[in-house]
Amino acid sequence: MPTSSRRILCLIMLELSECSAAYGPRAALSSVSLEVDDRRTACIVGPSGCGKTTLLLLAAGLKAPSAGTVLFDGKRITSGDRGVGLILQQYGLFPWFTVQGNVELGLRIRGASSGHRHCIAAREISNVGLEGCESLFPRELSGGQQQRVAIARAYALEPRLLLMDEPFSALDALSRESLQDLLLLSAAERKAAILLVTHSIEEAVYLGHVIWVLAGSPGRVAGRFENPRQGSREFRQEPEFFRLCGDIRALMEHEMEHKKVK
């Protein structure tokens, strides 16, 4: 379905149109346009330094684009929009708060009563399977557990879009797979959309309904791949999975070559 009709049907949760961004004189993104559909997972892959994290900051409203617009649910995104949850690299947990304190923080900032906070935190902590860890500090948890806390903290505000920056790259293979499944399952239950940045092509093809390839510096969109069979374990073993991974890799390599020639 073309973008215009999806827009009319309100299927688009997040839309970046021709967004550029810069840090001082250094350009990070150049005229990037991409969408994330409601209740769908979009993955961004690209080499390091192509502005993936900057793109997430734009999507979260934490950085203003130097050109272009960012629309969330049809309206311009504002910083701290409750509908958007952000999980940064290294999980962004506050080391001085316990698991409970971290999960409750968003609600506390928004002035929720302590009873309400407690109730929501208990629900979210049990959803990610960390019952009994409420009073531990982040340093006492494994990387996988910390990522679970970060997911619980983001979900405590019931966002409709979850932004994640390389969420599983520092984990061992088994924790990574179980967290990927936890993420897909919980997003489906909550009817939330996900925009996930990764440098792993396999992860993008396993998780993303749509995969966007970013390339260059400043980054731009080099390609878009539809992936209707995402999220199934069998798909991971099928030739189609490897073919799509191969296509994406070929595009990324082509972009690298292109850069060298230039």
Add this chain to the structure above:
Amino acid sequence: MRARFLGLMGGLAALAALWWALAVLVPGGFIPAPGAVFLRFLVLFPRALAAHSAASLGRITAALALSLLAAVPAGVAIGRSRVLNRVFSPILYVLYPVPKIALLPILMLLFGLGDSSKVLIVFLVLFFQVLVAVRDASREVPPQFLLSLRSLGGTRRHAALYVLAPALIPAILSCVRIGTGTALAVLFFSETFGTRMGLGWFVMESWMRMSYVDMFTGILCLGLLGLAIFLGIDFLQRRLCRWQADPVLSAIR
């Protein structure tokens, strides 16, 4: 708790042994034996020394509180604002190395010989140390914490409360720990002028009377005063920084 107490007692015992060895080895009897000093301490403390110690402790506590109240907000402002940093850091670098004790005569002219000039001189020493430590620490707060907080809907007030304060407390405490030594030295010197209260006056006065036992009793009190301050800081650190795995603290815990 028990292990910490035993460690403290062991340390004090070793110190007493070293002291005793010096008392025996140094000729002339200028260094009295620890036993004599301790007995004198038991006699003098309830009579006069308690009041002198309280006077010194009061001055240093007041100076510490004032310096934290002034230097922490100023340090955060300079550390977090590029403009303020550019304006104030050069000034800071000129004023910081000036030995504050050199300003004592001027302070005494301006604020009199009483408590205020003594509190102020210690305040000046601690103020610059805390200011520099807080400025540096607040510059090093990882941006990801502030971004995460903003994404949770946090304002600047929330950032101060939930990110800056907890991130800065360890730096503030360790800076106070380091500053306490200098602060006590400066306090001692300032107490030798214009007062008859405080451990500085007591030690100097005992020296004038050539009463080395009394003098060492005063020095013992100065040491105990420092110990009390350090234990207080350690207590605060354990309460406020439970989230940190501090190797120093876990060793004495």
